[in-house]
Amino acid sequence: MGLTNDDYLFFKNVFENAGALDRITSFVNTTDDPPVERLLVPDMALTAAEYFAVEENKNVLVLLTDMTLYADALSIVSNRMDQIPSKDSMPGSLYSDLARLYEKAVQFPEGGSITIIAVTTLSGGDITHAIPDNTGYITEGQLFLRRDTDIGKVIIDPFRSLSRLKQLVIGKKTREDHPQVMNASIRLYADAANAKTKLENGFDLTDYDERTIKFAKNYSEKLLAIDINIDIDEMTNTAWDLLNSHFSVSEIGIKAELVEKYGNRNGN
Incomplete structure (x- = not known):
């Protein structure tokens, strides 16, 4: 049209x-x-x-x-x-x-x-x-697309996208760690947005702030960009790799049994 x-x-x-x-x-x-x-x-x-x-x-x-x-x-x-x-x-x-x-x-x-x-x-x-x-x-749900200036690509904005039926399948049709990995990733992505606001307003960044900003950039490049085409298990594994490379277990905030089962694939 x-x-x-x-x-x-x-x-x-x-x-x-x-x-x-x-x-x-x-x-x-x-x-x-x-x-x-x-x-x-x-x-x-x-x-x-x-x-x-x-x-x-x-x-x-x-x-x-x-x-x-x-x-x-x-x-x-x-x-x-x-x-x-x-x-x-x-x-x-x-x-x-x-x-x-x-x-x-x-x-x-x-x-x-x-x-x-x-x-x-x-x-x-x-x-x-x-x-x-x-x-x-x-x-039922929306994917909100916007251009991410940090990576120069169009991404799916996790804050404005939604699904009203995801609770019927996430962790049931998908792997059991999917809900917690999703929640942890979006929480840390939100912390990165707050850190960017601090930076724009001239405040000093903590080590945690700097790591969240790096995480957000990598998360956008490897998972949110619309040219990414991977299956659900590979997506979850990629998220684990990003979480492990930027944060400690306590900062990630995922259940210990799930970290042990899915988060230590590389012996981290």
Whole structure:
């Protein structure tokens, strides 16, 4: 929706080079096309997904990008219809309009499923804007992407990303140490953010502060960067390596039996 010609060709070339064009159904609206057509694209894509999921028992992934431009088209149409605008000039029905699409994600008992990845860009980086705000209330979870100036890459921001269903699988479908490794890593990553604030305000850093900053940089490079593609066990092992290389056992704060079982793989 609202793709520039460059972006359209990028998607097309990526799919061609991956040899995946025969498995993809695309509905494309470019910036040259009327904005009102953007309102039709998600429904057409999801209708095609429903056919393959219900009739063919396929597992279908639906990529909707960019929902911000979809919502902008909603705003244009509603304003032309003289509807009273709501927050950020969006129509008052924005929540329902988005929910109607997002809530078509489903897994059928007899097979077949629809998974939706909806990409939403932030207007001026404002996460409180009506579009990401409503999206955050509807969807199961969000990955918040931002550029990390320390490593010069786009990373998944652990503070603004969330999953409402992770408690159903983490430590159950995944390894038992996964929850504690995750919590310890994010706590230390938060300490690094506090240390950076101290540095920016001219305060002296302690040895612990300096180690948290180094940890945060390595954590971003090896785990949070979006070009990282490793399985869940390798991810957890990498986190252990980072924790062990920067902190003592007491600073990590993970149960002793888990440290003994998983944290001493290299005899540390």
